[in-house]
Amino acid sequence: xxxxxxxxxxxxxxxxxxxxxxxxxxxxxxxxxxxxxxxxxxxxxxxxxxxxxxxxxxxxxxxxxxxxxxxxxxxxxxxxxxxxxxxxxxxxxxxxxxxxxxxxxxxxxxxxxxxxxxxxxxxxxxxxxxxxxxxxxxxxxxxxxxxxxxxxxxxxxxxxxxxxxxxxxxxxxxxxxxxxxxxxxxxxxxxxxxxxxxxxxxxxxxxxxxxxxxxxxxxxxxxxxxxxxxxxxxxxxxxxxxxxxxxxxxxxxxxxxxxxxxxxxxxxxxxxxxxxxxxxxxxxxxxxxxxxxxxxxxxxxxxxxxxxxxxxxxxx
Numbered sequence: 001x002x003x004x005x006x007x008x009x010x011x012x013x014x015x016x017x018x019x020x021x022x023x024x025x026x027x028x029x030x031x032x033x034x035x036x037x038x039x040x041x042x043x044x045x046x047x048x049x050x051x052x053x054x055x056x057x058x059x060x061x062x063x064x065x066x067x068x069x070x071x072x073x074x075x076x077x078x079x080x081x082x083x084x085x086x087x088x089x090x091x092x093x094x095x096x097x098x099x100x101x102x103x104x105x106x107x108x109x110x111x112x113x114x115x116x117x118x119x120x121x122x123x124x125x126x127x128x129x130x131x132x133x134x135x136x137x138x139x140x141x142x143x144x145x146x147x148x149x150x151x152x153x154x155x156x157x158x159x160x161x162x163x164x165x166x167x168x169x170x171x172x173x174x175x176x177x178x179x180x181x182x183x184x185x186x187x188x189x190x191x192x193x194x195x196x197x198x199x200x201x202x203x204x205x206x207x208x209x210x211x212x213x214x215x216x217x218x219x220x221x222x223x224x225x226x227x228x229x230x231x232x233x234x235x236x237x238x239x240x241x242x243x244x245x246x247x248x249x250x251x252x253x254x255x256x257x258x259x260x261x262x263x264x265x266x267x268x269x270x271x272x273x274x275x276x277x278x279x280x281x282x283x284x285x286x287x288x289x290x291x292x293x294x295x296x297x298x299x300x301x302x303x304x305x306x307x308x309x310x311x312x313x314x315x316x
Contacts, residue, residue: 001027001216002024002027002028002029002215002216003028003029004028004029004030005028005029005030005068005069005215005216006029006030006031006032006065006066006067006068006069007024007029007030007031007032007067007068007069007070007071007215008032008033008034008061008067008069008070008071008093009021009031009032009033009034009070009071009073010034010053010058010070010071010072010073010074010089011034011035011053011072011073011074012033012034012035012071012073013033013034013035013036013037013039013048014035014073014166015162015163015164015166015167015204016073016099016159016162016204016207016208016211017033017035017071017073017208018164018204018208019164019204019205019207019208019209020071020208020211020212021033021046021208022205022208023208023209023211023212023213024212024215025043025045025046027212027213029045029068029069029215030045030046030047031045031046031047032046032047032048032049032061032067033046033047033048033049034049034051034052034053034057035048035049035050035051036050036051036052037050038050049061053074055085055088058085058088058089058092059088062088062092066092066093067092067093067094068093068094068095068216069093069094069095069096069097069215069216070089070092070093070095070096070097071096071097071099071211071215072089072096072097072098072099073099074099075099075134075137075138076137076141077133077134077137078137079137079140079141079143079144082141082144083144086144086145086149090149090152090153090154093153094153094216095153095154095155095215095216095220095221096152096153096154096155097154097155097156097157097211097214097215098141098142098145098154098155098156098157099157099159100138100139100141100142100156100157100158100224101134101135101138101158101159102158102159102160102161102200102226102227102228102283102285103119103134103135103138103274103277103278104118104119104120104135104138104139104142104158105117105118105119105158105281105283106118106119106121106122106123106277106281107277107281107282108122110282110284111198111232111284111285111286112226112283112284112285112286113226113286113289114158114223114224114225114226114289118139119135119136119139119277120135120136120139120140120143121139123277128273128277131269132270132273132277133270134270134273134274135273135277135278142156142224150222151222152222153221153222154221154222155214155220155221155222155223155224155225156223156224156225157210157211157214157224157225157226157227158224158225158226158227159202159207159211159227159228160200160201160202160207160226160227160228160283160285161199161200161201161202162202162203162204162207162208163201163202163203163204163307163308163311164203164204164205164311165311165312165314165315168308168311168312169201170188170190170235170238170239170242171190171191171194171235171279172263172264172266172271172274172275172279173188173263176315178242178246178248179246179248179312179315181246181248181249182242182246182247182248183246183247185247185249186248186249187249187250187251188248188249188250188251188263189250189251189252189253189257189258189261189263189264190235190239190250190251190252190253190258191252191253191254191255191257191258191259191264191280192252192253192254193254193255193280194235194279194280195234195235195236195239195252196234196235196236197234197235197280197281197282197283197284198232198233198234198282198283198284198285199233199234199235199237199238199283200228200278200281200283200285201233201238201304202227202228202229202231202304203229203301203302203304203306203307203308203311204307205302205307206229206301206302206307207227207228207229209296209300209301210225210227210228210229210290210294210296211227213294213295213296214290214293214294217293217294219292219293220293223293225289225290225293226285226287226289226290227290228285228287228290229287229298229301230285230287230291230298230301231298231301231303231304232284232285233304236252238304241304241305241308242308244305245305245308245309245312246312255280259275
């Protein structure tokens with residue numbers, strides 16, 4: 001199915017795109033990646049276009065060749081921005097994958113399925129609805145596809161938090177901050193409120209495998225999928241993994257102490273929304289829909305401990 005299929009990854013040089021490329025190559029596809037980073041390819045079947053994904057560049061590429069699949073990683077903070085580019089993308093591919101996020105989900109259904117209520121559907125906070133620039137715009141773009149572009153060959157994917165060497169997430173900690181704390185013998189605080197909540201976190205390699213395997217599947221067209229391998233580990237279990245792998249010391253405390261600490265202080269409105277409307281939610285997920293569509297099972301994915309060890313090893 002993938003042999004000599006040509007796939008374009010737009011802004012695909014980051015955490016998730018790297019593993020989507022890896023899986024597509026394994027499946028036999030030819031992959032082109034637009035990204036501003038300087039990257040070198042070890043395969044003639046992988047080509048990098050070092051550039052921002054401008055409309056001019058896209059039109060130039062589309063004038064030269066047809067793409068069997070396109071995966072668009074660019075986040076549009078306003079739905080009108082996405083509406084401007086979507087017709088160009090959908091007209092030049094047989095299958096377009098749109099990157100949304102699991103963060104669109106509200107905290108009203110456990111476990112989460114693809115038809116669970118979204119923040120946009122149920123939250124009445126006018127400030128959030130008008131000014132939040134991640135989960136709300138993602139949901140509005142979803143609505144545009146489902147309501148105004150129904151019948152086209154697109155798929156919406158909602159990946160959970162995807163960690164890699166560039167982004168080693170533990171609740172609100174990211175980057176290499178947890179690893180550095182482990183090396184320095186520093187204690188990190190976490191609120192016990194979320195200790196037994198499912199984390200909504202996966203290794204980027206697992207997420208990339210799922211996205212790549214959704215391409216060209218007839219049952220994926222016009223559908224929405226939560227991208228998750230299904231381990232449903234809690235933040236407490238994730239924290240224990242970090243302690244085991246990095247030597248970091250975790251102390252569980254109440255929410256007020258956490259938020260008033262240097263660790264938990266939320267420096268911006270965006271961080272406040274991320275905490276209030278995502279990280280403090282229970283993110284238990286039913287991943288049966290994406291597993292069925294891809295033909296994968298939970299046995300096809302590596303454990304989070306394996307992923308964590310491999311990504312941290314890259315930092316040395």
